[in-house]
Amino acid sequence: MxxxxxxxxxxxxxxxxxxxxxxxxxxxxxxxxxxxxxxxxxxxxxxxxxxxxxxxxxxxxxxxxxxxxxxxxxxxxxxxxxxKGPRLRGRVRFGTSDDLVLGPLPRALAAFRDMHPDVDLEITIGKTADLYAKLDQDALDLLIGKRRPSGPAGVTLFREPLKWLGKTGTVIDIKQPLPLLLLPEPSMTRSLTLNAVAAGGLPWRVICTSSSHTGCIAAARGGLGITAQPAFLTAPGIDSPVNVSSLPALPEVEFVFLRARRLSKPAQTLLDILQQSDLRSAG
Structure with a gap:
């Protein structure tokens, strides 16, 4: 023992x-x-x-x-x-983008559930723009999403570079329009991707529009084209294109948290755990 x-x-x-x-x-x-x-x-x-x-x-x-x-x-x-002490009880309405759910966030949420099993954790997964609207409507207590160029700034949790992903072994013909797999507007990832492609002076076309990062990754795995995703995302069957150095450089995306004006003790406890966690490596 x-x-x-x-x-x-x-x-x-x-x-x-x-x-x-x-x-x-x-x-x-x-x-x-x-x-x-x-x-x-x-x-x-x-x-x-x-x-x-x-x-x-x-x-x-x-x-x-x-x-x-x-x-x-x-x-x-x-x-x-x-x-030790009284058990924490109550409800937390938490919103997050699906790229974080596919990446590092679940481990931090699981730690919260392990420590406070009597708290009802209601998770809403969606596009950052929709989550901001729900927070404004008092339908969420906390959200983690990408920083918007306008509106509430939020508090930075971490920054992560975007990277190009496609089917493993993909070689992109840069003489042809880049086959892009994108989220629909409004989307921070879409805007950053298109701005980078435009700055690189390469032609492009949208092959697939998906309402989720999961859909973009699935399309990439199927060989339909390439997508730009946070660097913490990995999945079987996808990787950076072989000639990724020939593609436009992608910027960082900034992940922030925003909170309701008044937080319950359970919501504040979850926020404390998220702030103490290194979400970039939690996956």
Whole structure:
């Protein structure tokens, strides 16, 4: 059994590279720290540290355990947060664009649900322009979408470059109009894509218009053309065209959150989790 107390001591020693410093940080005696590490090593049957009079270094097994230790301690902290104090209850009406749902957002939402299972999380997936309208109509508490050139600015969560995607192995004939797979107007992704193509001086034609990023990706996977999507999006069967360097450079898209004027405690809690999460890597 991996005792969480031993794991915490192990992680602290690994971070400080010193039994003495780890003891100070944990409020323990150095002998207690040594005992925790000894019992952990005995329990797993592996040596975790190489020690001499001047330094402490992780062994290969210690490096491997450190990855698991971080996950164990995170899970332990989430469990403590869920079960201490009163359970959070209520409802959160949350809106998001479908490119985020296809990418990094679900893990952050799942963490919220794990921590607060009694909160009703109502998710609306749609185009950013439609979500802004719902927020104005007081039909949403929170939304994450792309920054609009006009209207409420929102608070930046992160920026992500757009990238060209097509069927794996696609080579684009730049002597022919670019076969574009786009969202309908109004769409920030569509506008940024067409502006980039126009700036690049290449001809283009719209092969497919889809109401969702999912549809654009499906059309790209089928070999109908190319689409511009946030760089965090990946899917089987699609990749950047082989000669992507010949295509117009694409800009970044900025993802922001907007909130209702008054937030319930559940909505504020979700907002705090989203702000603390690195959504670019959460997928």
């Amino acid at each position: 991996l005792n969480p107390v031993w794991i915490q001591t192990f992680s602290t020693v690994a971070a400080s590279r010193s039994f003495t410093d780890a003891a100070r940080r944990l409020g323990l005696t150095q002998s207690s720290v040594s005992e925790h590490i000894r019992r952990l090593e005995e329990n797993i049957g592996r040596r975790l540290f190489v020690r001499d009079t001047h330094s402490v270094a992780l062994t290969a097994d210690g490096e491997s355990l450190l990855v698991h230790a971080r996950l164990i301690l995170e899970a332990h902290a989430r469990a403590e947060s869920q079960f």
